[in-house]
Amino acid sequence: MTTQGCAAPAQTAHLPATVDLSNEAVIQGKVVTRDGAPVSSAYARLLDSTGEFTAEVVTGDEGVFRFFAADGDWTIRVLAAGGVSVDTTVTAKTGQVAAVEVAI
Amino acid sequence: MSRSDVLVDADWVEAHLDDPGLVLVEVDEDVSAYDKGHIRGAVKIDWKTELQDPVRRDFVDKTGFEQLLSDKGIANDDLVILYGGNNNWFAAYAYWYFKLYGHEKVRLLDGGRKKWELDSRELVTDVPQRPKTEYKAKEQNLAIRAFRDEVVDAIGTKNLIDVRSPDEFTGKLLAPAHLPQEQAQRPGHVPTARNIPWSKAANDDGTFKSDEELRKLYTEAGVDLSKPVIAYCRIGERSSHTWFALHELLGLPDVKNYDGSWTEYGSLVGVPIELGEAK
Numbered sequence: 445m446t447t448q449g450c451a452a453p454a455q456t457a458h459l460p461a462t463v464d465l466s467n468e469a470v471i472q473g474k475v476v477t478r479d480g481a482p483v484s485s486a487y488a489r490l491l492d493s494t495g496e497f498t499a500e501v502v503t504g505d506e507g508v509f510r511f512f513a514a515d516g517d518w519t520i521r522v523l524a525a526g527g528v529s530v531d532t533t534v535t536a537k538t539g540q541v542a543a544v545e546v547a548i
Numbered sequence: 549m550s551r552s553d554v555l556v557d558a559d560w561v562e563a564h565l566d567d568p569g570l571v572l573v574e575v576d577e578d579v580s581a582y583d584k585g586h587i588r589g590a591v592k593i594d595w596k597t598e599l600q601d602p603v604r605r606d607f608v609d610k611t612g613f614e615q616l617l618s619d620k621g622i623a624n625d626d627l628v629i630l631y632g633g634n635n636n637w638f639a640a641y642a643y644w645y646f647k648l649y650g651h652e653k654v655r656l657l658d659g660g661r662k663k664w665e666l667d668s669r670e671l672v673t674d675v676p677q678r679p680k681t682e683y684k685a686k687e688q689n690l691a692i693r694a695f696r697d698e699v700v701d702a703i704g705t706k707n708l709i710d711v712r713s714p715d716e717f718t719g720k721l722l723a724p725a726h727l728p729q730e731q732a733q734r735p736g737h738v739p740t741a742r743n744i745p746w747s748k749a750a751n752d753d754g755t756f757k758s759d760e761e762l763r764k765l766y767t768e769a770g771v772d773l774s775k776p777v778i779a780y781c782r783i784g785e786r787s788s789h790t791w792f793a794l795h796e797l798l799g800l801p802d803v804k805n806y807d808g809s810w811t812e813y814g815s816l817v818g819v820p821i822e823l824g825e826a827k
Contacts, residue, residue, distance in 0.1 A: 449596055450783055451577030451634055452726040463728050487662060489752070490725050497747035498713040499725035500635065502581075511725045514715060523752060525668045 455504030459541070463512075469536040471511040473544035475503050475522050482507025483524060483548060491519040514538075522546045554796040555756065557658050558667060561629060565589055571622050571678070574661070575632040575642040585671030587631070587664065591620050591678065595638045595785075599645060607807075613649050613685045621678025627653040634785075635747070635754040636660035641788040643796075644805055648693060650686030656792065659755040666753055692795065694778045694804035696812055699738060700819055707777040708741035709766075711790045712810065716782070717743040719823045723782060733814030736821040738780070743826055744769045746786040749793040762793050776802035780809040 459465065459472075471490070475483040488509035490499045493516055501509045511518075513536040522530045534544045556564075564570055565588055572590035574582045582592040593599065598616055601608055608616065622628060628646060632639035639660055646654045657664070665671075694702075702708055715721040719735035737743065748765055749757055757765070766773060777794055779787040784807030795803040806813075813819065 449577040450637065450724055450727070450781075450785055451595075454578075454580075460728075468729060485665060487666075492713070492715060494714070496714050497745060498715060498721075501726045502633065512723075512728050513725050514720050521752075523666060525666050529752065 452499075452501040455501055455508045455510060457504075457506050457508050459510075465541070466539050469513045469515055469538045470541040471513050471518060471520070471534055471536050471544065472541050473509055473520060473532075473534075473546060475507045475509065475524070475546050475548060478547055480547075486528075486548070487523040488546075489521040489523065491521060493517050495519065511536075520544060520546060522548055524548055551759065551797060554655055554792075555658050556629060556655050557755075558664055558669060561587065561631075561657055562669065567627075569623075569626050570629065571620075571626045572629045572631070572657075573620070573622075573639075573642070575630055575638045576634070577638055578633075581633050581661065583673070585673055588670065588672045588674070589676050590631075591622075591676060593620070593642060595641065599642065605812075607645065607648075610649065610685045610687065614683045617683035617685070618681050621681055622683060623681040624651070624684060625653070627655070629655050629657055631657035631660045631664070633661045635662060635750055635789070637746075637785040637789055640792045641785040644692065644788040644791055648688050650689060659753055662754040691802075692791070692804055694780075694806040696806075696808050696816060696819075698804070699778055699780065699806050699808075699813060702776075702778050703738060703820065704740045707771045707775050708738050709771065709777060709779045709787075709790060710737045710741040710743050711746040711779055711781045711787050712737075712743070713745050713747075714743060716810075717741075718825060731811075731814075733811060734821055736814070736823045737810075737826075738813060739820050739822040739827070741780075741822075741826065742769050742771060744771070744790070746781065746789045749790060756793060756797060759797060762798055766794070766798075773798070773800060776804070778804045778806050780806035780813070782810045783807070784809045 630639040722731040
């Protein structure tokens with residue numbers, strides 16, 4: 445058993461079975477094009493209520509990203525090739541999955 | 549030492565990809581990124597399986613590091629260019645690790661994989677074959693590595709920089725927010741530590757801020773740049789990023805990375821912990 449690192453796990457549409465949702469304030473979203481097609485390999489950044497960077501993941505094949513946040517208001521900033529940078533706000537609550545879709 | 553001795557940009561890498569004696573190395577915890585596509589000619593190092601001892605919580609020893617680099621086809625006088633995902637966290641960690649074992653010529657690709665991808669630069673899936681070398685490492689340079697007792701001794705005497713996100717620092721979160729939060733250790737931070745998230749040293753695209761911006765950032769946050777510094781995070785990779793900014797970019801002489809970081813400190817019996825904002 446090696447030390448668990450800090451890299452993000454695979455960004456899948458389904459919550460990993462090991463996650464106990466009752467203890468987590470999950471923010472899960474999907475990055476899509478204007479036509480609704482999922483965008484993989486985009487960068488989703490989680491910013492706290494003061495705009496401070498908190499975490500970042502790369503979207504998976506289904507355009508999915510997921511954060512384990514805390515109760516409160518957060519901003520998701522999506523970066524993609526071509527200088528794309530789109531901000532969306534979301535409220536997280538323990539025991540729930542706050543869903544968000546970001547069109548770029 | 550100037551910035552270009554430690555940091556190169558993507559244009560420089562594209563222009564020098566085929567230089568003899570230059571080895572590009574992608575470092576990630578999840579190496580599936582490399583397998584999907586990497587910069588032409590780059591070899592991969594797996595942070596978890598290749599840089600960590602498989603049994604004890606520690607690094608591979610000197611012999612293990614020699615074996616690893618020999619197998620990767622990296623020679624002592626090669627110029628190693630490191631890059632990776634997660635805003636270069638693991639590449640910065642590897643940079644610090646290469647320095648720990650005394651590799652002379654090593655640089656970071658500014659912005660890492662992210663900037664390269666956002667620029668839509670070429671990625672390939674061909675895995676290069678490099679002939680084996682006989683790499684010789686030096687003994688660990690402990691002038692850049694801090695252990696737990698030094699951290700306790702540094703409380704109130706040296707600069708302690710906690711580079712985790714503000715919510716991890718105050719104790720609201722136990723891990724970065726892309727990870728599940730169930731952890732064994734106590735939340736909080738080392739008393740007298742300043743919270744200067746690693747991300748403040750980087751732009752949105754993952755490149756480092758300018759020397760002037762960095763100096764202003766640390767000075768305004770209460771770091772006395774004339775005193776020794778110990779940086780830590782959760783497991784020591786984000787703090788490698790800050791170690792790089794302070795030691796390699798700003799040229800501070802005495803900066804150590806505490807790789808035990810919060811997963812060790814927050815599990816120690818009897819050490820002081822502070823919760824909430826910095827006091």
